[in-house]
Amino acid sequence: MTAKLSLRDVTKSFGSKTVLAGVTVDVQPGESLVIIGGSGTGKSVTLKCILGLLEADGGSIHCDGREITHARGAERAAFLSRIGMLFQGAALFDSLPVWQNVAFGLIQGRGMAALEAKDVALTKLAAVGLGPEVAALFPSELSGGMQKRVSLARAIATDPEILFFDEPTTGLDPIMADVINSLIRDRVDDLGATAISITHDMASVRKIATKVAMLYQGRIIWCGPVEEIDHSGNAFVDQFIHGRADGPIRMAVRAG
Amino acid sequence: MVLLQPIGRAVLALLAATGRVALFTGPAVGHCVSPPIYWRAILRQMVDIGFYSLPVVGLTALFTGMVLALQSYTGFARFNAEGAVANVVVLSMTRELGPVLAGLMVAGRVGAAMAAEIGTMRVTEQIDALTTLSTNPMKYLVAPRIVAATLVMVPLVLVADIVGVMGGWLVSVTKLNFNSSTYLLNTLTFVQTMDVVSGLVKAAVFGFVVSLMGCYHGFNSRGGARGVGTATTNAVVSASILILLLDYVLTAMFFGA
Structure with missing residues (x-):
């Protein structure tokens, strides 16, 4: 193989x-x-x-x-x-809200429309145990554990x-x-x-x-x-x- | 021989740094003109760089114009040539002080911010994250800043020119007893298109240099908070020196004998 x-x-x-x-x-x-x-x-x-x-x-x-x-x-x-990657320090883009961080690879990498990408981002956030109320927050408003979850959601967003x-x-x-x-x-x-x-x-x-x-x-x-x-x-x-x-x-x- | 060694080392370091900047500039400029172009990012940068620099650039230009009128009046009065104050103010502002002072102010405000932001992104692996998300960091972070700074410096300097001339007019009319309409008429009849255009060309070049240095030093920062601090300092210092150097080169090109 x-x-x-x-x-x-x-x-x-x-x-x-x-x-x-x-x-x-x-x-x-x-x-x-x-x-x-x-x-x-x-x-x-x-x-x-x-x-x-x-x-x-x-x-x-x-x-x-x-x-x-x-x-x-x-x-x-x-x-x-x-591929998808989870970085040691989460490496979330601090100028973007959580959902845009998760949807980044879909919007920039695959050209998906923002609305559609937001739906996918919310699904992926749910998959790592985060509710939609987190989507509009910025990374600096999250704890270390939540940042890691968001980073994991970003890593799996494109189904790598x-x-x-x-x-x-x-x-x-x-x-x-x-x-x-x-x-x-x-x-x-x-x-x-x-x-x-x-x-x-x-x-x-x-x-x-x-x-x-x-x-x-x-x-x-x-x-x-x-x-x-x-x-x-x-x-x-x-x-x-x-x-x-x-x-x-x-x-x-x-x-x- | 011992004395020559540090000079040689410094020359080699300067050449190496020049080479690194050149290797960075080529792809950066290439990404500015090749698709995809991030228009929204460019627009956001134009607002950040241009609109939010208006107060600091406007104040600098205003006081420079005022000082220029006062100083030139004091000097010219000795030769009974006070009438040339308006000419000196408009020529100095449009050709030199407008673009140079705006460039230096933007280097301090915007160049430093670019180096700090991109530098922080570098040391926190956000730039690596961009790459793994199929996004070219040069295209996403560097190109919009260079395009925006190059474009927006032109209207910013035009505003600085006008505010500077009005500063000179204010002092001349309220303090030096000039006739308002005569002063303005002198200004308008004396200034030539080339005076303004040369200043605006300088503005675009300085905008390019400030953003390039901010992005270059931020992009290549290493070693945590200290590295970001060093990158920020280097961005402002190198941009300021290049602005003064290029000002001479451009002046010699436009008005040299």
Whole structure:
């Protein structure tokens, strides 16, 4: 079966600092891959390379067998029209009300009429547990948890085939984090989408992953089904999932 | 040799910055003239940049015109040439002070706001979000601001010219005992179309420069609140310097021997 997304020996450096030293991982259609790893190990850079927000120095990235590593213009736009993304800080447009944030991809990306897009936005807001009274508010009037929900509604507004989640529960209390994790799992299941998430929250991993990959020093050092993570036999994975200070992992100081 | 190193470094840094601005300007201008064009965003920016700058630009022009009349009267009185006050005021306002002062005021008010807004969008990943929502950030954020600023600076400077001349007239008539109709007649007969047109061309160029610098520094800001602050400062400083530099270049082009 052709992988939905396939990364082969992807490398990325910033000056003399190598962040990705050859990332190789496949995501099959319908799979929910969660990439774990400490701060500065290259999780966000991996995601940005797939999205084209950063250009990989080497290796290749394929989507449905088609290479997108250096795709530009219409080719990149075609790929982006198939994805949805939830950013770590929600990244809502603070000059637009909630419904326009959710409908943004429909109006600007697909040319849908504003009235029709508003109806879709209200449906998607309902799907993440937010009522129509929230639609007219601005992002600055919402709590962190509500902003994450709106961002999730925006990510799923165009019914994307592939969803990306960047640290979806960072900054949330445990209960709200669980609510977001449940919403992510349910919405990904509803859409039948392929999902790639990055996180260091093990509760998220256990809730939303079907497959886990661990990134360390710019390489995937372990990859397997989420059920096997507690018996990986990998000292790095064991140290990470149990959050121990002692072990083979030496944390990087700078973000990556 | 040790003394030359910092000079060389500064020259290289300047050349590199020029190259980066050029690489930003090309696509930015391209997006200004290629569809889709966000007309509503352009209109909103024109109101923000033009209409809301009217008070600050108007006040600056008014007091500049008033000071100009007072100062030139004091100087010309020594040579019994007080009659030239109206000519000096209208020429200075239309050719130089109208566009330059309006440009500097807009750089402080609008250029800074553009850099801060776009810079904040950059560090909070809103620009990345635009990209993932199939929207080109250069086209959506940068192009409307450049088009709006370039267009709206022309009427803004025209207003500044008129207000500045009226400031000179006010002081001349109420304080320096000029005859009102003679002053206005002198102004209208002396000013030539080229004086006004050259000032309006400068206005458009300055509007372009202010918006370009605001967008460039905001778009390339890094590192949180401090980065946004630096971007805002750099936008105002670079726009102000470029306005003064380009003012000389344009003046030499229009009126150079």
